[in-house]
Amino acid sequence: MSYIRNTHALVKQGLISEEKSEAITKVAEKFQISLSPEVLANMDKAEIREQYLPSEKELDIKEQELNDPIGDQKFTPIKGITHRYPDRVLLKPLHTCSVYCRFCFRREKVGQAEEILSQNELEHALQYIRKNKNIWEVILTGGDPLSLSPQKLGAILDKVEAIAHVKVIRIHTRIPLVAPEKISASLLNVLDREKALYLILHCNSHKELTENVRLGIKKLCKAGLPLLSQSVLLKNINDSVEKLEELFRSLVEIRIRPYYLHHPDLAQGTSHFRVSLERGRQITSDLRKSLSGIAQPLYVLDVPGGLGKVPAGGEFIQATEDEAWKIRTIHDTFVDYQDYL
Numbered sequence: 001m002s003y004i005r006n007t008h009a010l011v012k013q014g015l016i017s018e019e020k021s022e023a024i025t026k027v028a029e030k031f032q033i034s035l036s037p038e039v040l041a042n043m044d045k046a047e048i049r050e051q052y053l054p055s056e057k058e059l060d061i062k063e064q065e066l067n068d069p070i071g072d073q074k075f076t077p078i079k080g081i082t083h084r085y086p087d088r089v090l091l092k093p094l095h096t097c098s099v100y101c102r103f104c105f106r107r108e109k110v111g112q113a114e115e116i117l118s119q120n121e122l123e124h125a126l127q128y129i130r131k132n133k134n135i136w137e138v139i140l141t142g143g144d145p146l147s148l149s150p151q152k153l154g155a156i157l158d159k160v161e162a163i164a165h166v167k168v169i170r171i172h173t174r175i176p177l178v179a180p181e182k183i184s185a186s187l188l189n190v191l192d193r194e195k196a197l198y199l200i201l202h203c204n205s206h207k208e209l210t211e212n213v214r215l216g217i218k219k220l221c222k223a224g225l226p227l228l229s230q231s232v233l234l235k236n237i238n239d240s241v242e243k244l245e246e247l248f249r250s251l252v253e254i255r256i257r258p259y260y261l262h263h264p265d266l267a268q269g270t271s272h273f274r275v276s277l278e279r280g281r282q283i284t285s286d287l288r289k290s291l292s293g294i295a296q297p298l299y300v301l302d303v304p305g306g307l308g309k310v311p312a313g314g315e316f317i318q319a320t321e322d323e324a325w326k327i328r329t330i331h332d333t334f335v336d337y338q339d340y341l
């Protein structure tokens with residue numbers, strides 16, 4: 001099986017009907033399509049299909065949806081860098097991924113060839129990190145940094161690790177879940193660092209943890225890499241206590257510590273995935289009754305406009321009389337928020 005990246009191949013494989021192909025081609029003009037062989041082999045599960053198979057529902061773009069839902073642009077001092085919090089930066093060497101998740105919060109950017117950093121731009125981004133001595137942690141994201149060749153990734157990691165004030169490196173990736181064959185000896189070799197390197201794996205359903213995925217994760221564990229997960233709360237995929245409990249228990253059982261559960265962002269054409277904040281708070285509160293603390297991620301909301309993440313379950317968020325929410329941001333300011341389902 002090979003990658004599927006266009007409507008024609010989806011129709012040929014019987015994954016979408018001929019009648020839907022016109023609408024899906026329109027979706028593909030705006031938001032990239034890519035399904036990996038690992039994902040394609042798992043398409044009999046609704047939780048997998050919903051995440052990767054493009055839908056005509058994506059053409060329904062709500063007025064309140066944003067093309068930069070978490071406000072990255074506002075905190076981009078230089079191409080490839082997002083500097084929102086003082087002690088850490090995002091370094092985005094590329095904006096391509098092996099798969100394109102239909103709910104992606106960076107869907108306006110991912111898949112765009114012009115968003116890949118040139119050598120010169122990468123050097124400028126690294127120079128920004130060198131000059132800012134309060135940067136303690138560098139988070140490689142994008143796009144998916146593990147879709148770079150081990151040599152290219154290794155060259156970037158060498159340069160980041162050589163910056164004395166950077167003490168921690170983090171890589172956000174979907175690769176171990178969608179292309180586990182890429183966890184090769186050469187990749188493990190370049191991830192073997194003197195400085196702490198954490199891998200944050202994006203996983204939304206225990207059904208993603210196939211045999212191949214588990215084998216790949218075992219290799220990462222054996223290589224001594226600390227593994228954390230992040231998940232997105234998604235309608236019809238994991239929006240129940242039972243489904244999330246199964247996901248988080250399964251992750252802990254294979255040595256991945258659940259880190260964040262993200263409230264879905266206001267990304268364009270994703271309203272069919274959104275769950276209300278009220279429901280998210282109820283589910284996560286119920287999870288506290290049954291689930292071990294080691295398996296409980298922090299439920300967070302990225303406040304639109306680049307105002308940073310706040311815990312979505314606690315005192316940062318209060319219901320208002322008109323069925324909306326008042327949010328205390330990390331800057332101790334207050335903003336109004338609505339779900340726009």
Ligand code: SF4
Pocket residue numbers: 096097099100101103104105106107110142143144173174202
């Ligand atoms: S892997 Fe991450 S960045 Fe890439 S499409 Fe999925 S959610 Fe977006």
